[in-house]
Amino acid sequence: MSHITLVRHGQANTTARDEVSYDRLSDLGHQQARWLGAHLRDTRAHHPRVYCGTLNRHVETAASMGLSDPIRDARLNEIEYFTLAQLYHQQHGVEIPTDREGFVEHLPKTFTAWSAGEIMDPPETFDAFEARVRDALHEIGTEGGPAIVVTSGGLISMAVRQAMGLDIPSMARVALAIMNTSMHRLHPIGAQLSPVLFNAIPHLEAPDRQFAQTHL
Numbered sequence: 001m002s003h004i005t006l007v008r009h010g011q012a013n014t015t016a017r018d019e020v021s022y023d024r025l026s027d028l029g030h031q032q033a034r035w036l037g038a039h040l041r042d043t044r045a046h047h048p049r050v051y052c053g054t055l056n057r058h059v060e061t062a063a064s065m066g067l068s069d070p071i072r073d074a075r076l077n078e079i080e081y082f083t084l085a086q087l088y089h090q091q092h093g094v095e096i097p098t099d100r101e102g103f104v105e106h107l108p109k110t111f112t113a114w115s116a117g118e119i120m121d122p123p124e125t126f127d128a129f130e131a132r133v134r135d136a137l138h139e140i141g142t143e144g145g146p147a148i149v150v151t152s153g154g155l156i157s158m159a160v161r162q163a164m165g166l167d168i169p170s171m172a173r174v175a176l177a178i179m180n181t182s183m184h185r186l187h188p189i190g191a192q193l194s195p196v197l198f199n200a201i202p203h204l205e206a207p208d209r210q211f212a213q214t215h216l
Helices: 027-042 056-065 081-092 100-115 126-141 153-164 168-177 207-212
Strands: 004-008 049-052 147-151 183-189 192-200
Touching: 004 126, 004 153, 027 056, 027 207, 049 056, 056 147, 081 100, 100 126, 100 168, 126 147, 126 153, 126 183, 153 168, 153 183, 153 192
Parallel strands: 004 147, 049 147
Antiparallel strands: 004 183, 183 192
């Protein structure tokens, strides 16, 4: 087995309220990705295999990082949170948040309802999401050599859930903590991948870059 470094995409369109509008990087998101790419080159990080989801924000992040010819895999795509939130509102009257504080309360409720099958006709079921993440990371982890994967926060939180056996509220807290262009590493320990790095942002730690430490 090989270790996998998961990278959340750069800051996307923070004013969006639907999947299509959200799926592009902001100017800051591109800069975050460029800084991360420079950090990886400066530290001579070795990732002979490069993957990303098929969403625009994944592809744009990989490009701004300077990663060449990533393998695009739709199994590495994010959940459709905006769509789930709209269905949750229509079916249960749960208001869609308009600010960070509201989002912090809304995400765990949405994950819990989704996992329990209380949101009808979602874009995909929670079980299907869990299965595709497990299958994709198992396949990547059993290939040869370290891999870097550009993806999204929801998928990373699912990867941590699977590695650590987290319940749904804990998975939601993990998702809320994940910063843009943060790195998360899964390393083979025995027959399983285990987390050895979480939410690392060495490229954003300098005082003049701390403004770029964003969650949304």
